[in-house]
Amino acid sequence: MANPPALEPMFDGAHLLSWAQRSASELDRRRVEINQLNVFPVPDADTGSNMAHTMAEAVREAAKLDESASVTEVAEALAVGSMRGARGNSGVVLSQVIRGVAQSVGRGEVTGDVVAQALSSGVDFVDRAIADPVEGTVVTVLRAAADAAHDSQGQPLDTVVEAAAVAAREALERTPSQLAALRDAGVVDAGGTGLVILLDELLAEVTGEEAREAPAPVVEEGHGAPAYLEIMFMFSGPVDELERTLVDAGGDSLIIARASDTEAKVHVHSVNAGALIEASFALGEVSDLRLEVLPEIENPAPTDRLIVAITPPGSLAQLYSEAGATTIAPEGDEAATVEAALAAVAEARPREVIFLPNGLMSDVGVASVKAASETVEHFTALPTVRLVTGIAALAVHDAALDMDVAVETMAEAAEEMRTAVVEHASGAPEDAVAEACAHLLEGGGELISVLYDPVEIPSLDHDLLSTTLGAEVRIYPADSLGAIAEIGVE
Numbered sequence: 155m156a157n158p159p160a161l162e163p164m165f166d167g168a169h170l171l172s173w174a175q176r177s178a179s180e181l182d183r184r185r186v187e188i189n190q191l192n193v194f195p196v197p198d199a200d201t202g203s204n205m206a207h208t209m210a211e212a213v214r215e216a217a218k219l220d221e222s223a224s225v226t227e228v229a230e231a232l233a234v235g236s237m238r239g240a241r242g243n244s245g246v247v248l249s250q251v252i253r254g255v256a257q258s259v260g261r262g263e264v265t266g267d268v269v270a271q272a273l274s275s276g277v278d279f280v281d282r283a284i285a286d287p288v289e290g291t292v293v294t295v296l297r298a299a300a301d302a303a304h305d306s307q308g309q310p311l312d313t314v315v316e317a318a319a320v321a322a323r324e325a326l327e328r329t330p331s332q333l334a335a336l337r338d339a340g341v342v343d344a345g346g347t348g349l350v351i352l353l354d355e356l357l358a359e360v361t362g363e364e365a366r367e368a369p370a371p372v373v374e375e376g377h378g379a380p381a382y383l384e385i386m387f388m389f390s391g392p393v394d395e396l397e398r399t400l401v402d403a404g405g406d407s408l409i410i411a412r413a414s415d416t417e418a419k420v421h422v423h424s425v426n427a428g429a430l431i432e433a434s435f436a437l438g439e440v441s442d443l444r445l446e447v448l449p450e451i452e453n454p455a456p457t458d459r460l461i462v463a464i465t466p467p468g469s470l471a472q473l474y475s476e477a478g479a480t481t482i483a484p485e486g487d488e489a490a491t492v493e494a495a496l497a498a499v500a501e502a503r504p505r506e507v508i509f510l511p512n513g514l515m516s517d518v519g520v521a522s523v524k525a526a527s528e529t530v531e532h533f534t535a536l537p538t539v540r541l542v543t544g545i546a547a548l549a550v551h552d553a554a555l556d557m558d559v560a561v562e563t564m565a566e567a568a569e570e571m572r573t574a575v576v577e578h579a580s581g582a583p584e585d586a587v588a589e590a591c592a593h594l595l596e597g598g599g600e601l602i603s604v605l606y607d608p609v610e611i612p613s614l615d616h617d618l619l620s621t622t623l624g625a626e627v628r629i630y631p632a633d634s635l636g637a638i639a640e641i642g643v644e
Contacts, residue, residue, distance in 0.1 A: 165264040165311060165360065167228040170255075171216050173359040174232055177352050178209040184351065185472075191344035201344035203472055204242030211239020212252060214613065225264060229256040237411055237419050238442075241386065243284075244345040246409040246421045247292050250279035251349070253411075266314030269356075270307045273300035273318060283411045290333030292345030298325035299353060312360045319353040326350050385430060386421045391438015393418045399433050459553060459560075460504035462495055462523075463544055464514040468633025470541060470605070477548045484514040491515060495523045499530065506557045508564065509535040512544040534561045536568055540575070541632070542603050542642035543568040567644070572597060576639040583611050587639045591623055599643035600625060605632035606639040 181188075181202065188202025215235025216228050223231075233256035236249035254276030258268050277300045280293055302321030306314045329343040330336040336343060357363075389396055397410050400422055411419040416438075424430050434440050463479040465471045471481040480498050485491045492515075499507060507530050511520050520535045527533050534557070538544040547564040555563070572594055579586035591602050602623060606614050608631045620627040632640070 165225070167219075167223045167225040168221070169359060170225050170228045170232070170264065171213070171223075173356050174209065174213050174216060174228075176359065177355045178206065178213045180351050180355055181206040181209050181348060188344050188347050191341045191347055200242055201244045201348065204240075204245040205248055205345070205348040208236050208240045208245035208248050212236035212249075214239075226256075226259050229259045232256065237413055238388070240411060240419050240421070242384070243409055243421060244292065244348060246283060246411045246419060247280050247296075247345060248348070248352075249411050249419065250283050251276035251296065251352070253279055253413075264311065266303075266309050266311045267307050269311065269314050269318065270300070270303035273303050276300065279412070283409050288333065290329045290331075290336060291343050292349050294329060294332065295322050295325045295343065295346035295349050298322055299349070312357070315353065315357045315360050319350070319357045322346070322350050322353050384421070384423055385444075386419070387431075387434065387443040388441045389418050389420050389434060389438055390416060390441075392416065396420070396434060396437050399437060400430055403430050403433055458504065459506040459508065459557065460499065460502045461508045461510065461548065461551065462498055463510040463548070464491065464495070464512050465541065465544075466514075466632075466634035466636075469608075469630070470632045470635070473545070473630055474548065477545070478551065478553075479510065479548055488516060488519045492519050492522045492526075496526050499523075499527050504530060506530065506532045507534070508551070508557075508561060509533065510538045510544040510547060511535060512541045513539045514541075532557050536561070536565050538568045540573050540640055540642070541635070542573055542605055542640045543571050545603060545605075545630075546571045546642060546644060571603075571642040571644050572599070573643075574641045575637050576641070577637045579638060583638045584614060587611070587614065587641070588619060588622055590639070590641050591619070591627075591643075594641060594643040595623060595625060597643070601644045602627045603642045603644075604629045604639055605635055605641075606630070607632060607635040607637065610638045 185202030185206045188205065189200060192201040212232040212235040215238075216223075216231040219227055219231055229252075233249070233253045236245075236252045240246045240249040251273075254274070255272040257275050258272035273296065277293075277297050280296060284293065299318040299322040303314050303318040306317040309317075326342050326346040326349075329346055330341070333343070393410060393412055393415055396418075397408070400408055400420075403424075409421045411421075413419075420434070422430060431440070431443070461479040463474045463481050464484050465474045465479075465481040467481075467483045471483065474481045480502070482491060482494045482498060485494070495509075507527060509520060509523065524533045524535065536544075536547055538547055547568040550563050550567045552560055552563070574590045574594055576583070576586050576590050587604060587606065591604065595602070602625055604614065604619070604627065606629065614629050616627060616629050619629070
């Protein structure tokens with residue numbers, strides 16, 4: 155008598171959450187790599203960061219569930235978290251792919267056919283979300299994966315996922331031939347790279363194997379782009395009417411991720427943000443509004459002023475970079491840190507350098523950088539004794555001011571900030587942070603900045619902390635902080 159066929163292993167809610175967690179981790183690990191690929195629609199170098207943030211928010215929402223949560227509950231939580239946490243074009247596209255997964259998980263298990271249906275639904279959602287889809291982007295890569303999965307329906311889960319992952323990788327490799335911006339820069343699409351990572355991690359989760367490493371990107375300098383404002387918000391109201399209004403108002407790179415016909419996450423670029431925002435408020439309820447200036451990037455040339463900050467890698471380096479600084483990771487051997495700082499100065503060829511040691515380089519090391527920067531006309535090291543004081547100084551930098559005035563303003567901000575470090579806590583670390591903030595506020599102040607280690611404190615409730623302290627609070631996750639938290643009061 156023949157043996158019955160082996161049953162396919164169950165892919166349940168725990169597996170789905172594990173896939174999301176490992177995807178979030180891999181996107182975070184490779185976000186700099188993906189950022190360097192980001193040349194379309196504007197070279198704002200944030201696709202990797204946006205996808206990593208969006209996936210992290212999805213995981214955070216799903217992690218609230220009990221361990222016994224079904225695959226349907228996990229999928230729905232991932233969809234909600236990704237949509238509300240979506241950043242940038244790529245993040246919104248990612249949220250729509252996860253929405254496709256949530257819609258397709260019906261009977262409480264993930265099969266090959268469910269994956270095929272999820273990818274097809276993701277294509278439909280993304281096509282509807284993007285006002286003007288362009289070939290050679292993540293849309294093309296997603297469609298190739300969906301087609302391959304559809305052609306493999308009826309096969310085991312691992313077969314379908316592998317077919318989708320292979321097709322996505324092949325489509326990604328073809329993107330430079332489809333989009334001139336990629337071809338001119340010598341790179342593949344950034345968002346498509348992130349999607350390939352998600353599928354590779356899914357295949358690894360299904361098979362129990364390690365995910366495949368994507369090839370290192372090839373990046374060339376000299377991408378040009380106009381300056382825009384990036385506008386993101388949640389919208390409640392007539393979504394279709396909002397889309398028509400934003401298109402008519404001249405919004406570019408418009409993506410509307412619909413949760414329903416009356417609720418959506420909106421992402422758009424525009425040089426006339428005020429008119430778009432005003433029109434959106436007129437049509438419905440706008441919440442979680444966020445604006446960001448997208449840089450105007452021209453061919454590289456000698457810069458007038460360079461700000462160099464000694465900063466641990468990860469989220470802190472990203473924060474400093476977004477504020478306009480060139481970041482250098484501190485090495486165990488300070489001579490290596492000095493060498494890296496000098497290389498950054500030599501590459502930028504600035505007339506002026508503002509140096510932020512942030513308590514991570516000795517006075518001798520700073521003096522070495524200054525002495526070796528022979529071509530720099532004006533070199534000033536600011537008294538930033540902690541990372542949080544460096545942020546305070548950077549926040550008040552005005553490139554339009556003369557060097558002396560800019561330095562004076564930044565130094566004043568750094569010196570006037572009162573700081574504290576929370577290195578250990580006998581109880582809940584969140585309570586220790588709140589207690590340290592309250593103690594600092596006893597000397598006065600209106601603004602509290604908190605850098606916290608996400609390993610020690612997975613999340614810090616901004617609203618609760620602000621309400622408890624009665625002051626404006628800014629919180630920043632800080633990888634490799636070396637303490638539970640750094641706090642500064644102004």
